[in-house]
Amino acid sequence: MKYITSINGREYRIEIVDEHHILIDGRTQHVDFVSISGQPIYSLILDGRSYESFVYETEEGWQVLMRGRQYVMTVEDEREKRLRMAGGRGAAESNEFHLKAPMPGLVVSVPVQEGQAVTKGQVLVILESMKMQNELKSPRAGTVVRVRVKPGDTVEQRQTLLSVQ
C-alpha cells in the first residue's frame, strides 16, 4: 500500500512493503512496529533506532506526539489523494466548522452572535472547567451560524456550541 503523508506542507511518500519493510522516498527501511499493551502508544524500531510516540486521530488529521514534539499530518493513499484532487481543495475548506466543547463545563460567555464575521483566533466561547476560564477560539475566518448555547449553560464534552461557516 502506498501513502502520501503531509506534515507542514512537506510530503513523504511511504510504501508499506510487508510487515517489516517500508519504502520511504525510494529507500527501503527495516521497521519493527508495535502498539504497547493495546494502548495508543507505539514503539518503532527503525534500523536499530528506538522511537516511541502517542498517536491520536483528530478532525485535523493524525497527531503524533514524540519526545515532546507534536506533528500533525494527513495520511492519504493514492486513490484518496486522486479523489481529493479531483474534488478540488475549495470544497473541503468551505465546510462548516463546528465548535465542540473540549470538556464538560459551564458557558461563561459567548462574545459573538449569529451572522457576525470572525477572524482566525477570535474568541468564540469562554468555558469554565477545572476552575479555569478557557477561551475557545475560531480555527479560521468565517461567519458565525447557529449559536446553540448561552452564558450559564452546562455543556457536555463534544457538545456542539456553535458553528462557523
Add this chain to the structure above:
Amino acid sequence: MKYITSINGREYRIEIVDEHHILIDGRTQHVDFVSISGQPIYSLILDGRSYESFVYETEEGWQVLMRGRQYVMTVEDEREKRLRMAGGRGAAESNEFHLKAPMPGLVVSVPVQEGQAVTKGQVLVILESMKMQNELKSPRAGTVVRVRVKPGDTVEQRQTLLSVQ
C-alpha cells in the same frame, strides 16, 4: 441472599440485604463495596472504615489478601451447604488431587513413583523456573497415581504433572 463463610474453622453468617447493607452474625452494617477499575482489587468502606484487598478464586476456596495477610475461605449459600452436608465430608476428601504446574518450566526431578504412598508436604516434583528450583509438595497424604512427566520435560503452566489419590 444468606451465606456461610468459613475461615480457619470459624464460621461467619453473612446476609446480603441490599446493595448497601449486610447482616453479619445478626448485626446490620453499612457497606460501600466497589471493584477498582474492573480489576480484582476491591475497596470496602464499612461503617466509615476503609479496607482494600485482592481477591482470588482458587481450587481451595477464595483467597482474600489484605494488609499483607491472606485469608482463605469457603463461601457457601444455605442450599449449597445443605447439599454438601447431605453428601458428607468424606466424599469430597476422597477426590483425587491433581498436581498442576504453577508456571511453565523444566522438570528437574520426580522423586516419587506411581503407587508410592506420600505424606502431606512431601516433595512430588522439582520444577525449574525463573532460574530457581521449586519444590512442588503434596497438599495431603495419599498414593501417587498417573505420573505424567519425567526429568527433562518442559511443561506448560497448569499442565497436570501427576495425581495423588
Add this chain to the structure above:
Amino acid sequence: MVTKVLIANRGEIAIRIIRACRELGIETVAVYSEVDRQALHVRYADKAYFLGPAPSRDSYLRIDKLIDIARKSGADAIHPGYGFLAEREEFAQACADAGITFIGPKPSAIAAMGDKAVARATVSKAGVPVVPGTEDVGNLSDNELLAIAPKIGFPLLIKATAGGGGKGMREVRSLEEMPTLLAAARREAEAAFGDGNVYLEKLVEGARHIEFQILADAYGNVIHLGERDCSLQRRHQKLVEETPSPIMDEDLRQRMGAVAVKAAQAVEYLNAGTIEFLVDKDKNFYFLEMNTRLQVEHPITEMVTGIDIVKEQIRIARGRPLSYRQEDIKLTGASIECRINAEDPYNGFLPSTGRITQMIIPTGPGVRVDTGVFAGSEITPYYDPLIAKLIVWGETRAQAILRMRRALEEYRIVGVRTNIPFHQSLMDSTRFLAGQYDTRFVEERFAMTDPEEDKEYLPEIAAIIGTLVAHQQTQRSAQIVRRGARDTSNWKWLGRWERLQR
C-alpha cells in the same frame, strides 16, 4: 493530642498528608465527593466518609459536613491541605469551636494574612517592604477601586482578597478596560473562594516571584527553609518551581529570610507558611503575600533540606517545639518541580478530561512523583487540572535539569493530554538553562520549541509512525467490513469502527 487526622482535601495533597500521618503512626480519615469514591486518598486512608456531590461547594467546601465527619470518625485534628478551605478563617475557627486541632495557623493569623490587603498593611507596619497598592483595605467597591487605580499607576493587577493560585486575578493596562476586568475577577473569586472581594497592586515588571518557606512553633521559634523561585507561571498559575533560585546569593538569602521571619512574627504565626516576594532586576524585594498553609511546591524544599515539612506541621500542631534551629538548615544540591496538568499545550493549554488508561511514572535516583491518579482514574472537570508533581534532585542545577529531562521523557500518561511536552520544551530552552526568566517569560517570550532549531525535530520518523498507524487502522477496518459482509452498507461498519476507536 493528634492521634487521628481528618484530611479535608483530595488528590495528591491528601495522599501526601496521609503518608506523613502513616509514617508517624497517626490514623487518617479521608473525605470524598461522588466522583472520588475510587480515588487513591480514599483507598489509602484508614477511614473514609462521603461528603456530597462533585462540585466543591457541595463537598470539599462544606465546613458543616467536615466538622460533623470529624466528630463521627473520632478525628482530633484536621489538615486542610492547600486550596479549598485551607485559608478560610471560619474553617479554622469552626475547628477550634469543635475542640479539633487545626493543623495550621490560628484563625487570627489566617484573617490577618488571608485577607491579602490586611496582610500587606500588617507587614508594612512591621517594616517589611510591600508593592504599592490598596494594601490597607480589601473590600473596596468598584467605584473606589476605579478612583484609586490611577494613583497606583498602570499596569496594575486586580487580585482576589481571599485568593491564591491566580484565581480571580486580572492584569489591567488602562482605566478603560478596568470595569470589565473587575467584574470578571470578582466573579471568578466568588466561584473559587466564595468571596468576591478584590484589591489592586502595582505590577512590578521583569519581576521574579521568590518565596520563603517558614516554620513557626508555639514557643516563638520561627525559622525559614530557604527560597523557592516560582517565576515560571502562565495566567498566574505556577508551572515550574526551583530551589535555589538562579538569582539568589547567600547575602540576599539571609536578608530575605530575615524579613520573611519578621513578617511571620508580625502575625504571631504558627505552623508552616510561605512568604511570597517579588524581586526586581536590581534585587529589590517586595512582600507580596503570605500563604498560611502548605504550598503545592513544598517538596523541592524537602529535597534540598531533608526535612519532611508535613511531619513538621503535625509536630507543631501537637505542641512540640521545632526539631530544627535556623543553623541546622543546610541546603544541599538543587531541586526542580514540574506541575503535570491535564491540559494540552498544543491546543492553547485547554484542560483535558477523561479516563487514564495507562500510566508509567518515572522513578529511579533523585526522582519523586507526588500524584493522586492511577491507570483507571477519571479526570473530571470539577477540580483543578493538577494530576501530578514531578520533582527531581541533583547535586547541581545542571544535573537536576538533565534528570528532569530524562524523567519527563520517561513519563507516560495515556487517556488525557498533559502539559509534559510544555515542560520538555521549557527544559530545553536556553533562557531556562541560563536561569534568565521572570514572571512574564512563559506567556510573553516562550514558545514551544521551534522545529527548525531542534535536533529532536524528526518529521520523517513521525510521518512513518503516523502512516503505519493509519495503515493498521485501514487494514482492521477492511477486516471488519469483510466480517460484516451481510450488511449492505460498508460505511456503517466503518463508522462503527471509528466509534470503537474513541
Add this chain to the structure above:
Amino acid sequence: MVTKVLIANRGEIAIRIIRACRELGIETVAVYSEVDRQALHVRYADKAYFLGPAPSRDSYLRIDKLIDIARKSGADAIHPGYGFLAEREEFAQACADAGITFIGPKPSAIAAMGDKAVARATVSKAGVPVVPGTEDVGNLSDNELLAIAPKIGFPLLIKATAGGGGKGMREVRSLEEMPTLLAAARREAEAAFGDGNVYLEKLVEGARHIEFQILADAYGNVIHLGERDCSLQRRHQKLVEETPSPIMDEDLRQRMGAVAVKAAQAVEYLNAGTIEFLVDKDKNFYFLEMNTRLQVEHPITEMVTGIDIVKEQIRIARGRPLSYRQEDIKLTGASIECRINAEDPYNGFLPSTGRITQMIIPTGPGVRVDTGVFAGSEITPYYDPLIAKLIVWGETRAQAILRMRRALEEYRIVGVRTNIPFHQSLMDSTRFLAGQYDTRFVEERFAMTDPEEDKEYLPEIAAIIGTLVAHQQTQRSAQIVRRGARDTSNWKWLGRWERLQR
C-alpha cells in the same frame, strides 16, 4: 571515550543504567530477547537490537552477538549490569579485543575475584581474613571435595566457583548427603553460569552478611562507601538490605572498610565492586567473596551517600579520577531495600508468572522504586523473579522502617503474586525491628505473622469481602445464564463465565 553505551542486560538494572547514561548525555543501546520487545529498557533506549530467543543462553548470554551489535550500533562501551555476563572474564576480554570499553574491572581482576576460590587465596595472601574452605582451587573433582570436606568440618557450604546470588549453593550437614548435594549444585551452577565448578566453605553460624561498596579509579585511588547488611536471605537469595547495619559501629566500619579497600587493591581493582564479609557474633569478620560488578542493592548506598554509583562507574570507565575522596563520604540517615519478587509467600514462595494488569507504585518523600515492569508487562519464567526494588530513606532507621511499611501497603500489583506480604510481615517482626537477625533468620526463625498476635488480623472483614465477591459472581453468572436462555445447558454458560474470570 564513552559516548554510546550498550547495556548487556534487561529489566530494572538495564533501565537504571539507561537513566545514568541519559543524565550524562550519553547515547544508549538496548538489546532484547524475543519476549522483551515491549520491555521498558527497549522503549527508553536510543537504539534497540534483537538478540535471540527468550532463554538467556540464546540471547543475553551470547557474547558474539553482543559484540556484533556493539559494532553495528557504534557503541564504544558496554555496561554488563549484574548477573548474565557481568562477571565473565571472557566477556570483558572480548570487549577489550574489540576495542570497546567494558564498564567494570579489568579481565584479570574478574578472573582473580570471579573465581571465588582464587579470590580467597589472593586476599588471604594480602592479609585479609577468610572463612576456612577450599580457597586455593576451584576446580576440584567430587572425590577430592569429599576427601577435603571432613577437614573443614560440617556444616559446610558448597558454592559455585563462577557464581553468586545463591545459585549452585548447597548446605551440607554430613558426608553422607554430600554426593547428592554436590551433583545438584553442579547442575544448577552449570545451568546458571555455564560452569559447573564448585568449592567448599565452612558455614559460620549466627553470621551476618555485611558487604562494603568499593570505588576504584585508574589512578590507584580506592574508597569505600560504607556497608550494607544483607543478612536477610532465603535460600541464599538476598531479600532485604539495609544501611547502616544495626550491628555496625564507627570503629568496626573503619576497620572493615580498610580491609575491603586492601582486598580491592590486592587485585588492582578498577571501577565499582563489593567486598562481602561474614561477621560472627563477636564481630570477627571474614572475607567471603568479591562481586566485581554493580550490586542489585547499590541504591541504599546511593540514598545515604548522595552518590550516583552508576554515573561514577561511567566516569571511571572514561578514565577520570574519582569525584570523591574517602573523607568526603558522609553517611546520612538510614536506607532499606525490599526486593519485590514475583513469588507467592503464601504458597512456598513459588514463582508466579502472568501479565501485570494494573500497578500502582508507592511514591512520595524518601521513596524510590527501581523497576522494569508496568501494567501490561508479561512476567515470564525465563528470567529471575525480581520485578522491582523498593528503596526508602529515613532520618533514622526507625523512620525508614515506618516509611517502608507505608510504601509496602501502598504498592498494588495485579496479575501476578508478589512477596510484598512477606516484606510486610518482616517489617512488623520484633526481631527485625530490634535489628537482631542473621543469615538464617528468614529460613529458620521467621514465619509469616501469627494471626493471634496481629492487630491487623481481621478475619471478619475478610469474610465480608470474600462473601461480597462470591455474591457478585453468583449474581453475574445468573445474569449470563438468563441471557443465554436459548442454550439448553446452563452449566456450559457458567463454565464460560468462569473462564472469562481467569
